[in-house]
Amino acid sequence: MKTFDGLFAELAERAATRPEGSGTVAALDAGVHAQGKKVLEEAGEVWIAAEYQSDEQLAEEISQLLYRLQVLMIGRGLTLDDVYRYL
Numbered sequence: 001m002k003t004f005d006g007l008f009a010e011l012a013e014r015a016a017t018r019p020e021g022s023g024t025v026a027a028l029d030a031g032v033h034a035q036g037k038k039v040l041e042e043a044g045e046v047w048i049a050a051e052y053q054s055d056e057q058l059a060e061e062i063s064q065l066l067y068r069l070q071v072l073m074i075g076r077g078l079t080l081d082d083v084y085r086y087l
């Protein structure tokens with residue numbers, strides 16, 4: 001099963017090799033403003049799911065929020081260690 005660290009490594013590889021058809025490459029190219037909006041959008045969907053939807057729907061929305069946070073991190077050049085040092 002994919003983990004947070006595993007997904008980050010995969011997205012960093014996408015950023016470095018820029019394969020054709022990658023949604024991550026498109027999201028990175030869209031810039032920090034668009035990336036930030038996606039983070040907010042997914043955070044809102046997590047909130048709604050937590051209040052009104054099933055555990056499965058909530059888990060899916062959380063996975064999308066984690067993905068959008070990782071795209072933002074990679075777009076800004078942050079590593080996992082940059083964040084983990086504050087946990």
Ligand SMILES: N=c1c2ncn([C@@H]3O[C@H](COP(=O)(O)OP(=O)(O)OP(=O)(O)O)[C@@H](O)[C@H]3O)c2ncn1[C@@H]1O[C@H](COP(=O)(O)O)[C@@H](O)[C@H]1O
Nearest residue numbers: 007010011014021022023024025038041063064065067068
């Ligand atoms: N985990 C994710 C992931 N989570 C969410 N998303 C994207 O977020 C979208 C869902 O978000 P929304 O609810 O905003 O849906 P939407 O508005 O229809 O999406 P867009 O129009 O904004 O694409 C999905 O359709 C994906 O585009 C993801 N895209 C990719 N990944 C993983 O990232 C890796 C690299 O993916 P690629 O770069 O596409 O190869 C792979 O392991 C993927 O499984």
